[in-house]
Amino acid sequence: MLQIRCKNNNKTRSFPEGTSLLDVWQEFADELNMPFPVVSAKVNNVSQGLKFRLYQNRDVEFIDASDGSGRRVYARSLCFVLYKATNDVFPGSKLFIEHPLSRGIYCNFKKKDNVPLTDDDVVKICQRMQEIIDADMPFRRTEATLEEAVRVFTERGFSDKVKLLETSGQVYTYYYTLGDTIDYYYGPLVPSAGYLKVWGLERYHEGLLLRAPDKNNPLVLAEKVDQPRTFEVFAEKVRWDIIMRLSNAGDVNKAILKGYGSELIQVSEALQEKKIVKIAEEIDERFHRKENPVRLILITGPSSSGKSTFCKRLSVQLLACGLRPMSFSTDDYFVNRLDTPKLPNGQYDFDNVETVDYKLLGDHLSRLMKGETVEVPEYNFVTGKREYNGKRLHLSGDSVLIIEGIHALNPLLTQGVDDSLKYKIYISALTSISLDAHNWIPTQDNRLLRRIIRDYNKGAYSARETISQWKSVCEAEDQWIFPFQETADVMFNSALNIEFAVLRTHAEIILATVPKNCPEYAEAHRLLRFIHYFIPISDKEIPPTSIMREFVGGSSFKY
Numbered sequence: 001m002l003q004i005r006c007k008n009n010n011k012t013r014s015f016p017e018g019t020s021l022l023d024v025w026q027e028f029a030d031e032l033n034m035p036f037p038v039v040s041a042k043v044n045n046v047s048q049g050l051k052f053r054l055y056q057n058r059d060v061e062f063i064d065a066s067d068g069s070g071r072r073v074y075a076r077s078l079c080f081v082l083y084k085a086t087n088d089v090f091p092g093s094k095l096f097i098e099h100p101l102s103r104g105i106y107c108n109f110k111k112k113d114n115v116p117l118t119d120d121d122v123v124k125i126c127q128r129m130q131e132i133i134d135a136d137m138p139f140r141r142t143e144a145t146l147e148e149a150v151r152v153f154t155e156r157g158f159s160d161k162v163k164l165l166e167t168s169g170q171v172y173t174y175y176y177t178l179g180d181t182i183d184y185y186y187g188p189l190v191p192s193a194g195y196l197k198v199w200g201l202e203r204y205h206e207g208l209l210l211r212a213p214d215k216n217n218p219l220v221l222a223e224k225v226d227q228p229r230t231f232e233v234f235a236e237k238v239r240w241d242i243i244m245r246l247s248n249a250g251d252v253n254k255a256i257l258k259g260y261g262s263e264l265i266q267v268s269e270a271l272q273e274k275k276i277v278k279i280a281e282e283i284d285e286r287f288h289r290k291e292n293p294v295r296l297i298l299i300t301g302p303s304s305s306g307k308s309t310f311c312k313r314l315s316v317q318l319l320a321c322g323l324r325p326m327s328f329s330t331d332d333y334f335v336n337r338l339d340t341p342k343l344p345n346g347q348y349d350f351d352n353v354e355t356v357d358y359k360l361l362g363d364h365l366s367r368l369m370k371g372e373t374v375e376v377p378e379y380n381f382v383t384g385k386r387e388y389n390g391k392r393l394h395l396s397g398d399s400v401l402i403i404e405g406i407h408a409l410n411p412l413l414t415q416g417v418d419d420s421l422k423y424k425i426y427i428s429a430l431t432s433i434s435l436d437a438h439n440w441i442p443t444q445d446n447r448l449l450r451r452i453i454r455d456y457n458k459g460a461y462s463a464r465e466t467i468s469q470w471k472s473v474c475e476a477e478d479q480w481i482f483p484f485q486e487t488a489d490v491m492f493n494s495a496l497n498i499e500f501a502v503l504r505t506h507a508e509i510i511l512a513t514v515p516k517n518c519p520e521y522a523e524a525h526r527l528l529r530f531i532h533y534f535i536p537i538s539d540k541e542i543p544p545t546s547i548m549r550e551f552v553g554g555s556s557f558k559y
Contacts, residue, residue, distance in 0.1 A: 002054055007061035008032050015054065022050040022191060025062055036064035036218045039190050040073040045521040049073070049188030051141065065218035069522060075105065075212050077139065077189040078196050082107070082210055083438055084181040085128035096437050099234050099430070103222040104211040105440065106204060106234070122203050129201065132178070136194030140177045149173045152182060160436040163250025167257065167535060186439050186530065205231060230430070233491045237432035240271065246497045249435045253535045256501060261537045268496040269546055279490055280317035283423050287323060287400060292420035295369055296401050300408035300484070301427035302477045304450040306494040306547035310427050311404050312557040313545060324398050330405045330413065332377050333361040337384025351406060351476035358412045366416030368395050409484035426488035429495040435533055444474065446495055449503050449527060450551040456510045457553050463510050467520040494547050504536040506552050
């Protein structure tokens with residue numbers, strides 16, 4: 001008999017060898033009384049599907065869709081149902097599950113005859129999805145040799161999956177079936193389609209928006225937030241991916257194996273520099289207009305987007321246009337430490353906009369825009385107090401002021417400045433590349449890997465500490481950054497197609513430091529497994545001015 005400890009209530013019970021997690025759950029379900037339906041579990045801090053069988057003593061923690069791990073299981077399963085439905089209703093069609101958008105997942109869908117998608121088509125797909133869910137059709141996992149899996153997907157014309165598997169270096173792999181439909185997903189699924197009670201599907205631009213449960217209350221759909229600017233940035237990147245023939249991990253791996261790694265880095269960097277030049281030229285044009293010239297540049301973005309390096313590179317291009325950029329730190333306008341708002345747990349909430357004395361900041365900005373000289377404060381982080389040490393600031397005739405920070409686009413900070421004088425920039429790593437056509441890469445994974453590497457290399461935090469803080473970081477972004485992203489004049493995508501191949505070289509050894517007996521190991525294990533889909537390459541070809549250098553080290557900029 002096995003000894004299985006349920007971490008949800010810290011009780012241990014005996015089970016026969018080969019018992020499934022589903023059987024264990026049924027034994028504990030009544031006394032756990034979880035608020036939302038269970039969709040998966042963590043076994044010794046590794047995410048597993050509920051059909052996973054136990055053959056040794058284990059710790060088990062049951063997970064619902066309010067947990068990040070559970071949400072991924074739910075979303076993958078929902079994507080498989082969508083794929084089967086589109087394949088059943090429109091044989092020969094192509095479904096590309098591309099990226100998160102509007103609190104859902106954007107999917108590109110092409111019918112065999114290339115006739116545009118209609119509302120009636122979406123109704124038919126929805127009806128078929130509901131039939132699959134109502135039938136409680138089981139998801140079946142089949143382990144196979146790599147050669148067998150490659151043969152299965154080759155016969156079905158899945159060249160993207162074939163390239164991914166052929167470059168994975170694995171001996172054995174697996175695939176899933178739903179009825180007579182076969183697909184590959186890089187993580188566990190729910191046991192059967194009947195688990196997927198909450199979902200939505202609608203036409204969005206020329207594709208589909210697959211809507212998933214709210215992360216705080218999985219019993220209801222997440223509220224849709226229209227993101228036209230974000231959609232266009234993603235669409236532009238996807239178009240370039242197609243032109244460069246780098247739409248998925250298999251494409252990147254094949255290119256690296258053929259010796260094109262250096263060229264991929266050069267082209268990716270050139271595309272980013274081209275975009276930065278275009279932004280600088282647009283600012284210059286607005287600066288020289290007769291009425292209401294732009295004098296204030298506001299830059300924001302979520303954690304590990306590359307804001308600091310972007311600011312440096314934009315400043316260089318503005319200088320090349322004949323402008324003189326001046327950096328302005330909102331940190332110096334922090335309220336005194338004792339006045340800083342606190343979280344429910346009593347810790348200081350440094351991400352809260354009330355941490356900044358935005359009224360004073362707004363007054364100083366307004367005066368600077370009028371050509372006045374302002375004595376600006378300096379924040380003493382040792383004493384936790386704002387000080388005035390005679391530092392004065394004045395904008396000369398050819399100067400523009402740059403403010404970079406998480407609240408930069410929040411109108412509270414710049415309410416004293418006319419909107420016509422502002423140029424607002426939003427930057428993020430909007431990952432467009434996917435593992436294959438049905439396995440997208442969450443943008444948060446890109447940024448989390450960057451942050452883990454940077455924190456570790458700087459000696460600021462261990463990988464475990466960074467992972468443990470990530471949830472609160474994302475919650476702060478949801479509250480203070482994302483609501484304002486669509487107000488930007490321009491969005492800059494800092495993600496690089498070759499990035500994961502470079503990050504793997506750094507991330508492997510760092511993620512391996514996370515102990516297996518801590519909760520953070522679940523995320524470390526998942527990221528390690530994900531990053532192994534990419535063939536690693538050295539960062540020696542990454543230029544010293546690259547945004548990547550902000551995270552892997554070796555930047556020529558001073559931060």
